[in-house]
Amino acid sequence: MAFPKKKLQGLVAATITPMTEDGEINFSVIGQYVDYLVKEQGVKNIFVNGTTGEGLSLSVSERRQVAEEWVTKGKDKLDQVIIHVGALSLKESQELAQHAAEIGADGIAVIAPFFLKPWTKDILINFLKEVAAAAPALPFYYYHIPALTGVKIRAEELLDGILDKIPTFQGLKFSDTDLLDFGQCVDQNRQQQFAFLFGVDEQLLSALVMGATGAVGSTYNYLGKKTNQMLEAFERKDFSLALNYQFCIQRFINFVVKLGFGVSQTKAIMTLVSGISMGPPRLPLQKASREFTDSAEAKLKSLDFLSFTDLKDGNLEAGS
Numbered sequence: 001m002a003f004p005k006k007k008l009q010g011l012v013a014a015t016i017t018p019m020t021e022d023g024e025i026n027f028s029v030i031g032q033y034v035d036y037l038v039k040e041q042g043v044k045n046i047f048v049n050g051t052t053g054e055g056l057s058l059s060v061s062e063r064r065q066v067a068e069e070w071v072t073k074g075k076d077k078l079d080q081v082i083i084h085v086g087a088l089s090l091k092e093s094q095e096l097a098q099h100a101a102e103i104g105a106d107g108i109a110v111i112a113p114f115f116l117k118p119w120t121k122d123i124l125i126n127f128l129k130e131v132a133a134a135a136p137a138l139p140f141y142y143y144h145i146p147a148l149t150g151v152k153i154r155a156e157e158l159l160d161g162i163l164d165k166i167p168t169f170q171g172l173k174f175s176d177t178d179l180l181d182f183g184q185c186v187d188q189n190r191q192q193q194f195a196f197l198f199g200v201d202e203q204l205l206s207a208l209v210m211g212a213t214g215a216v217g218s219t220y221n222y223l224g225k226k227t228n229q230m231l232e233a234f235e236r237k238d239f240s241l242a243l244n245y246q247f248c249i250q251r252f253i254n255f256v257v258k259l260g261f262g263v264s265q266t267k268a269i270m271t272l273v274s275g276i277s278m279g280p281p282r283l284p285l286q287k288a289s290r291e292f293t294d295s296a297e298a299k300l301k302s303l304d305f306l307s308f309t310d311l312k313d314g315n316l317e318a319g320s
């Protein structure tokens with residue numbers, strides 16, 4: 001396919017890569033995982049092999065297999081499967097981009113190389129352009145996550161004239177809290193049909209006001225339904241209700257962030273909420289502690305996030 005029938009919008013789950021206790025990829029649960037996202041969370045778009053998926057901790061061969069499994073299991077169930085193909089090696093990135101096209105993915109995304117770094121916009125664009133050219137029929141998304149890559153080139157600057165260099169450019173995945181940069185990306189590209197996908201789940205409502213067309217995040221794996229309710233309230237212009245949902249989601253994220261929150265903890269929470277074993281993370285990450293999981297479970301229960309019922313007044317009022 002050349003370009004998606006419709007623009008990537010709404011929630012996109014940054015998928016976890018399930019693993020066995022001995023550190024191998026557990027492909028056997030991916031079909032069940034797809035069904036869970038669609039049926040229980042109302043999430044029909046996924047972002048594979050990104051930060052949450054430990055993409056940079058997998059071998060190229062594993063990344064290919066993981067991508068293939070999600071595309072296969074998501075067929076006729078998911079709307080769009082975006083594969084993150086960023087790597088330190090341009091060659092590896094190109095190989096993964098080409099592979100994503102071959103298996104019928106709906107798009108590719110790339111982060112800035114983060115060891116030997118591009119220091120200017122033009123150098124970064126040149127790198128991205130070479131990767132995009134390896135999959136010329138696939139929509140291309142730039143994955144901006146400066147806190148993890150250390151590449152601080154502003155997204156606004158990068159987007160300026162990007163279609164001249166990367167004709168397949170389709171959107172931005174913005175995982176940063178700089179809403180001035182994000183807002184300017186939207187404002188300066190209003191004439192384009194780009195997707196503006198926000199990646200800081202606890203601040204999504206602010207980004208919606210700023211023009212986000214969708215969101216990619218780890219919490220949509222298990223808080224997708226709640227976040228969809230926030231999106232619906234926002235669509236209806238019921239901003240007060242939307243804010244209540246965002247505050248409720250923030251109470252949970254704020255709680256786990258204080259305990260120490262990252263990919264390992266996401267795996268533990270998802271296992272707890274979905275009942276599908278995500279297994280441990282791969283080194284250098286460490287498995288979440290029992291104490292973390294117990295505390296997270298208690299918080300989820302207190303916020304009524306485990307029962308998938310609509311928000312109750314008590315939740316909306318509770319401060320904690």
Ligand SMILES: CC(=O)N[C@@H]([C@@H](O)[C@H](O)[C@H](O)CO)[C@@H](O)CC(=O)C(=O)O
Pocket residue numbers: 014015047049050051052053175199200201202216217218219253
């Ligand atoms: C740094 C990080 O992992 N950020 C997450 C967020 O979803 C994040 O977990 C959430 O906002 C909670 O802080 C996503 O932006 C990452 C993501 O989309 C990915 O896995 O590629």
